[in-house]
Amino acid sequence: MKVVLMTVAILLPLAASTNVMGGETHIHVELNDPKVIFAARAINKYLHDKNPQVYQKHAAVAVIEATSQVVEGTMYTFKIKMNGKPNNHTCTIKVWERVWMNPKLTKVHIKCDGVNQLVGAPVPAKFDNTLVQEALKSVTDRANMESNSANRLIPSGNGIVTTQVVNGIMFRFSNVEMEVTTCKNGDKKYTIKQCPPIQDQDADMRHVSAEVFWNFKSFELEKFSFGLSSSSSNNNAHSIMV
Numbered sequence: 001m002k003v004v005l006m007t008v009a010i011l012l013p014l015a016a017s018t019n020v021m022g023g024e025t026h027i028h029v030e031l032n033d034p035k036v037i038f039a040a041r042a043i044n045k046y047l048h049d050k051n052p053q054v055y056q057k058h059a060a061v062a063v064i065e066a067t068s069q070v071v072e073g074t075m076y077t078f079k080i081k082m083n084g085k086p087n088n089h090t091c092t093i094k095v096w097e098r099v100w101m102n103p104k105l106t107k108v109h110i111k112c113d114g115v116n117q118l119v120g121a122p123v124p125a126k127f128d129n130t131l132v133q134e135a136l137k138s139v140t141d142r143a144n145m146e147s148n149s150a151n152r153l154i155p156s157g158n159g160i161v162t163t164q165v166v167n168g169i170m171f172r173f174s175n176v177e178m179e180v181t182t183c184k185n186g187d188k189k190y191t192i193k194q195c196p197p198i199q200d201q202d203a204d205m206r207h208v209s210a211e212v213f214w215n216f217k218s219f220e221l222e223k224f225s226f227g228l229s230s231s232s233s234n235n236n237a238h239s240i241m242v
Contacts, residue, residue: 024067029078031060035105039078039093042107047082047089050115058084071217073098075108087114094216096131106130108216109165122162122172132161135171135212137190138221143178143208144185146226152183153206154195168215178206 029036040060048055065079076095082088094108108131125132136155143153159176163169181195189195211223 024069024077027066027068027076029063029066031063035076035095035097036060036063036078036080038105039076039080039095039107040082042095043080043082043089043091043093043110043112046091046110047084047112047115051086054086056085058082058089064090069216071096073101075216082112089114101130109169122164125161125163125171127155127157127159127161131169131214132163132171133190135214135219136173136176138212138219139173139176139208139210139224140178140190142210142221142224143206143226147185147206149180150185151180151198152185152187152189152195153178154181154183154190154192154197155179155208156192156197159207166213168213171212171214173208173210173212176208176210178208180206 031037037060040058043060044058047058059082060080061083062081063078064081065077067077069075069077074097076097077092078095079090079092081090089112091110091112093110096106096108098104098106127133127136140153140155147153156177156179160174161176162172164172179192179197181192181197183189183195187195206226206228209223209225210221213220213222
């Protein structure tokens, strides 16, 4: 009995001091913190793009609230008071830090009071965007699982991608061209730079369309279709709800 009680007494303090994976934690940060400086610069660009004719640079004067969350790295949410012309704003921004990446900080989402926003409206995105590349990984893995190719398929960067804020971010990929590369199908590689394309590919080009939802913790593949794009192969496409 003494042994059991001693074990419980040792484990309880350890359990109490352990953070729950994915839980938000309130933190204190100063205006000179590199992450806050990064956030303020991103907010200034956002405000400029919204109203370039009258915009003047805003200064971050206070961090009203800050939280951190463990999500394959750390997701920071900052609520920052920004003063400048024509109006002062209170802005909320999410910044994703992954210390092993270069750059290690990524702007995820910005919302400022008093700024007109098309809430939930899809907007075009670029394939070289960091978040788009992360979302494409699950699409690439599913395409290779569905393919009968011995070589790995990698997105070429041709196609259409949009993002939409819906209590997270929805990535929609349409008619994304997949190159057959020199890497093996099972290789966990995701870019043409890592896997050069095979030069003598068939005329038929594989394409995928997909929807990937990011809840700021993980990327979830929700819709997927895969097939050949030539006129003779239109019937080879198939769709999967996942």
